[in-house]
Amino acid sequence: MTAHNFNAGPAALPAPVLERVRAELLDYRGRGMSVMEMSHRSKEFEEVNADAEARFKRLAGVGDGWRVLFLQGGASTQFAMIPMNLVPRGRHADMIVTGAWGEKAHDEAVLLCGSRVAASTKEGGYRRVPRRAEITLSPDAAYVHLTTNETIHGVQWHDVPDMGGVPLIADMSSDVFCRPLDAARFSLIYAGAQKNLGPSGVTVVMLRESLIASANKDVPTMLRYSTHAKNNSLYNTPPAFAVYVLGLVLKWLEDGGGLGVMQAFNEEKASLLYSTIDESAGYFTGHAEKGSRSIMNVTFRLPDEAKEKAFLAEAVAAGMVGLAGHRSVGGCRASIYNAVPLASVQALASLMREFSRRG
Numbered sequence: 001m002t003a004h005n006f007n008a009g010p011a012a013l014p015a016p017v018l019e020r021v022r023a024e025l026l027d028y029r030g031r032g033m034s035v036m037e038m039s040h041r042s043k044e045f046e047e048v049n050a051d052a053e054a055r056f057k058r059l060a061g062v063g064d065g066w067r068v069l070f071l072q073g074g075a076s077t078q079f080a081m082i083p084m085n086l087v088p089r090g091r092h093a094d095m096i097v098t099g100a101w102g103e104k105a106h107d108e109a110v111l112l113c114g115s116r117v118a119a120s121t122k123e124g125g126y127r128r129v130p131r132r133a134e135i136t137l138s139p140d141a142a143y144v145h146l147t148t149n150e151t152i153h154g155v156q157w158h159d160v161p162d163m164g165g166v167p168l169i170a171d172m173s174s175d176v177f178c179r180p181l182d183a184a185r186f187s188l189i190y191a192g193a194q195k196n197l198g199p200s201g202v203t204v205v206m207l208r209e210s211l212i213a214s215a216n217k218d219v220p221t222m223l224r225y226s227t228h229a230k231n232n233s234l235y236n237t238p239p240a241f242a243v244y245v246l247g248l249v250l251k252w253l254e255d256g257g258g259l260g261v262m263q264a265f266n267e268e269k270a271s272l273l274y275s276t277i278d279e280s281a282g283y284f285t286g287h288a289e290k291g292s293r294s295i296m297n298v299t300f301r302l303p304d305e306a307k308e309k310a311f312l313a314e315a316v317a318a319g320m321v322g323l324a325g326h327r328s329v330g331g332c333r334a335s336i337y338n339a340v341p342l343a344s345v346q347a348l349a350s351l352m353r354e355f356s357r358r359g
């Protein structure tokens with residue numbers, strides 16, 4: 001039986017993608033082996049790599065002037081690579097912190113350059129994104145960094161404010177391609193693949209070529225964007241199998257009608273859970289304020305920890321996996337990324353209704 005997979009990442013992959021991987025596992029297109037076993041210098045893999053890059057650019061709606069890189073080290077390595085490459089000596093980054101991941105990005109930038117908190121919603125317990133008036137930008141910042149979706153707190157930006165002329169950088173690890181992307185607003189976006197894009201092991205960085213050209217030169221080779229851009233992400237041995245599966249996930253997104261269709265589907269799933277919370281007469285409490293609710297990670301609490309424990313146990317018995325909140329905040333979290341089917345969300349919503357009726 002297939003599990004109802006609410007894992008936060010690694011997370012559910014689309015069933016048609018897994019079926020395709022299975023079909024090609026012992027014999028990729030007549031080559032007599034899997035993509036895992038091929039040289040990354042082969043014509044076959046170069047095609048896989050180029051196809052994934054082209055699909056990412058098409059879905060993001062960008063053309064020349066942008067590069068898509070497939071890197072390793074997770075989004076966590078980007079917390080360091082971004083300041084190392086893009087903050088000139090003596091300058092600083094402005095950080096907007098709306099949850100645990102933004103905090104980590106800020107902490108890392110502090111180690112490497114000046115890093116200034118331009119806004120933080122920590123005081124209220126990370127329940128919302130800041131209003132524009134609460135963001136104090138400094139005109140000489142090298143860039144502004146924000147996290148479009150805070151995976152642990154379930155807080156998402158739905159309308160990114162104008163940052164003036166300062167380049168905007170976004171960690172989109174847990175909501176990339178959950179809806180159409182207005183790339184013109186950004187200078188660099190990045191995402192670990194293991195939530196909306198594919199298996200873990202590959203991190204996508206999409207950035208403007210102009211940033212690569214003006215980046216700091218005194219950066220170790222593997223941590224320089226220019227190294228990977230010059231070599232089409234094939235400077236060293238890439239996470240070949242992860243890039244192959246990522247390409248299949250992007251194909252699934254395109255074949256399914258693209259990001260507008262995906263957004264409608266994700267909103268349908270999220271509103272099913274949020275309406276279950278709102279109609280529970282206070283039995284369930286959503287963590288995020290309504291205007292900042294994530295359509296990817298739905299975070300909520302029950303009346304007390306004993307009930308949360310009992311609810312999570314019933315969920316497991318009903319085949320639902322991954323619903324415990326992150327260990328740092330507790331409670332419950334349903335991660336409902338692109339590949340999570342409506343049927344899983346319906347099953348969860350009805351368990352929530354039934355459990356709350358019992359009291």
Ligand code: PMP
Nearest residue numbers: 074075076101151171173174192
């Ligand atoms: N940013 C966000 C928003 C995340 O959710 C995560 C992982 N959960 C990370 C960064 C860190 O990603 P990685 O584990 O790929 O380093």
